[in-house]
Amino acid sequence: MSEDFYDVLGVSRDADEDEIKKAYRKKATEYHPDVSDDPNAEEKFKKVKKAKEVLTDEEKRSAYDRMGHDRFEQAEKRGGFDGGGGGQRGNPFGGGGGMGGGMGGFEDIFNNLFNGGGGGQRGNRPQKGADLRTRLTLDLEDAYEGVEKQVTVTRPEACPDCDGKGHPADADVETCPECNGQGQTTTVQQTPFGRMQQTQTCRRCGGDGELYSETCSTCGGDGQVRNEATLSVDIPAGIRDGQSLRMEREGAPGENGGPNGDLLIEIQITDHETLRREGDDLYVQLPISFPQAAFGATVDVETLDGTVEMDVPEGTQSGETFRLKGKGMPRLQRRGQGDLYVQVQVVTPESLNKEQKAALEQFAEAGGDEVEVKEGFFEKIKNSF
Structure with a gap:
């Protein structure tokens, strides 16, 4: 799993808070130690949680984007963001008062936060x-x-054509007069902590520090x-x-x-024509005839891996469900497969021939559902169908 917080959650760097929270919930479910089979689930879960905490905090996210992952982590360890060492959140100089001695390594942290003095050209x-x-x-x-x-x-x-530079290789170049070739401009503000400077990418040269006489005709610069x-x-x-x-x-x-x-x-x-999926299990309805339900039968069931046989026991009722173990979907990144659940539906024939009608009339005259009929009579009905 990547260390970068955006990669950890699987979101782009311009993702909004809702996207980040949604991605967090999905990843947290995937790597929660109580449900995940991943041997490193606990470590990954902690990274996902940390990524969400940073990227949903406006101040921390801004600092993270400016500093990058490694420097941000170093700054946190040194107490730059969580009030470590007695400091208050939002005051990287600690609670000792002012900008005097004891500032220690916080000067570097402050410069990283605001790209100030020697922090490098962000552009x-x-x-x-x-x-x-x-x-x-x-x-x-x-x-x-x-x-x-x-x-x-x-x-x-x-x-x-320009190798991503935005200008022809033989274009004339001059130093940007806006930033004097630095690629960034600096503004100074007076704050309760003293004078603070903030550095931004130069708007005129886009951080290059140089201006070119031509732009690439293919990409327009x-x-x-x-x-x-x-x-x-x-x-x-x-x-x-x-x-x-x-x-x-x-x-x-x-x-x-x-x-x-x-x-x-x-x-x-x-959606599949006959199969319905729930997780790793599949469900299907299978029509069978009345004789098959009454006397039992072996029927063919279509699966995603071909046709298999299933035994329907004698006296099966319409709506009963049977499980075919291991005939469902493969378990993603795990061993084994889900199951296939077959619900049988006893089909009543819409039309009967004379022999079929006679057999059913005989069955009704014999007492219908309440009468115990000898096996020979059921054989006669079975043969008539």
């Missing part, structure tokens, strides 16, 4: 590309067997173009409707040399 820092989403429709047979499918997506890609890509995706046996598959690094391109985002494929499974 030039490698950033992971955005995650993309698409849907793939399967039938129940595909979900049962596990197959390889192709999915076509339209996605941004690095412009091939964006550095990206949109192309169709056809990808092969392996569908695991037993996948359920609504689940998503992640194809790493198949999303939007990163910035400043950062890695591509991921492609998330949401699975939709169409």
Whole structure:
């Protein structure tokens, strides 16, 4: 499981709070130690919980986005966000008062939070590309067997003519006068803690620190173009409707040399003509005749793995359900399969020939449901059908 909090929850970096909470609930259910078979479930559950706590806290999320995962974790360990060492939340200098001695390592934390003094140019820092989403429709047979499918997506890609730079290689270049080549501009504010400076990416040069005489005619200076890509995706046996598959690094391109985002494929499974799915189990209704129900019979049942035989015992009532163990869906990432539940429905014939009518009239005259009829009479009815 990736350490990055966005990857842990499987959301894009611009996901809103509702998306984050929804993803958390799904992951928490998947990795809860009480229900998960994953040997590392407890560790993964803790990571999911930590990711949700950070990304649903506006202050912490802002800091996390600015600092990156490793620096954020270091800052938390040093007490920068949870009031460690006697400090109050939101005051990275602690409760000792002011900006005087004892500030210790908090100066670095503060600079990281606001990209201040020597914190680096945010615009030039490698950033992971955005995650993309698409849907793939399967039938129940595909979900049962596990197959390889192709999915076509339209996605941004690095412009091939300018290599993602947004300008021709031979374009004239000059230093940005707005930021003096720094790629960032700095503003100073007076706060109760003293003068604080905040650094932002330069709006004129976009953080490059340079301006170019030409823009790429292919991408218009964006550095990206949109192309169709056809990808092969392996569908695991037993996948359920609504689940998503992640194809790493198949999303939007990163910035400043950062890695591509991921492609998330949401699975939709169409309804089957006769079978109904609940979890890993399947359900089907099977019509049988009155003689089959009365005398018992061996009937054929269609499953996703071919036809199997099932014994219907003598005296079976309409609506009774029988279980065929192991004839359901494969258990995703686990051993074994679910079961197939067969509900029999005794079909009353809509029309009878003379022999059939005579046999039933004989049955009715003999006392109907309340009379105990000899086996020879049932054989006569059975033969008449």
